[in-house]
């Protein structure tokens with residue numbers, strides 16, 4: 001018997017659920033509606049693609065890209081600071097002093113970071129790579145998007161990173177669906193079908 005896969009996050013906005021459930025897909029009525037809305041939009045794009053024309057211009061926010069990098073920088077700074085206290089054992093009195101003291105730099109830095117990202121290591125993403133992942137998960141807010149980027153497999157990341165590398169050229173015979181999709185995304189940027197505002 002195959003046990004049902006439990007969802008931990010809303011498939012539309014990436015909001016984590018309090019409790020993982022097998023049949024739950026959306027966090028709210030709003031996201032359920034967004035899913036229906038996107039179904040229509042996806043159908044429209046599919047139809048226009050089969051006709052060979054796509055007048056759909058995608059727009060990405062530079063502000064959101066900067067926000068991703070801001071979260072990433074903040075996490076790196078926090079981790080650097082944390083590394084200076086690496087010999088402090090979790091749960092020890094010294095640990096309590098550091099992590100429960102609001103005036104401690106470590107605590108105040110940590111409080112600037114959403115809890116779900118405390119252990120996150122965000123990958124470096126060029127604006128092309130960032131917008132590609134964003135196009136797959138358009139409605140994720142910055143925190144949920146950041147969490148998502150940590151969960152992408154190394155195979156996924158390798159395929160989008162291999163576009164410019166010599167390593168990628170060597171492996172061109174391999175089946176790389178993500179790489180193909182990303183290449184399509186780059187072409188759209190070049191052709192002005194993708195805008196950054």
Ligand SMILES: [Zn+2]
Pocket residue numbers: 010011012013014015026027028031
């Ligand atoms: Zn949601």
